Amino acid sequence: MKIILDLCIIPIGVGTSLSSYVAACETVIQKHGLKRELHAYGTNIEGDWDAVMAAVKECHEEMLRMGAPRITTSIRLGTRQDRAQSMRDKVRSVEEKLPPAAGGKA
Numbered sequence: 001m002k003i004i005l006d007l008c009i010i011p012i013g014v015g016t017s018l019s020s021y022v023a024a025c026e027t028v029i030q031k032h033g034l035k036r037e038l039h040a041y042g043t044n045i046e047g048d049w050d051a052v053m054a055a056v057k058e059c060h061e062e063m064l065r066m067g068a069p070r071i072t073t074s075i076r077l078g079t080r081q082d083r084a085q086s087m088r089d090k091v092r093s094v095e096e097k098l099p100p101a102a103g104g105k106a
Contacts, residue, residue: 001048001049001079002046002047002048002049002079002080002084003046003047003048003049003052003077003078003079004044004045004046004077004078004085004086004087004090005044005045005046005052005056005075005076005077006042006043006044006045006075006076006077007025007042007043007044007045007056007059007073007074007075008041008042008043008073008074008075009021009025009042009056009059009060009063009071009072009073010071010072010073011063011066011068011070011071012068012069012070012071012072013068013069013070014066014067014068014069020066021063021066021068022038024059024062024063024066025043025059025062025063026038026043028055028058028059028062029043029045029055029059032047032051032052032054032055032058033047033051034046034047034051034052034055035047035086035087037087042074044087046086046087049079052077056073056075060073
């Protein structure tokens with residue numbers, strides 16, 4: 001089953017700069033060969049359910065190895081069975097409906 005997942009993993013007790021933890025998680029996701037899009041407060045991931053969940057688990061394990069004593073995670077995910085739809089398809093659909101002044105197509 002294909003999914004699109006929005007992932008936000010926050011290590012707690014490691015200070016205020018989290019970029020090294022984010023980079024480590026991005027590396028894990030990349031290693032799994034999954035499509036991903038980093039954004040300001042997380043990462044969108046696209047792929048097979050089991051592969052995406054395995055990457056999320058490995059992100060947790062990597063942060064623990066890096067010394068995070070506690071981790072909190074927020075996940076939103078969706079599946080679609082009526083047709084194939086990528087992360088880019090979803091964004092493009094909204095962009096096409098925006099007026100030109102808001103970044104839409106003329």
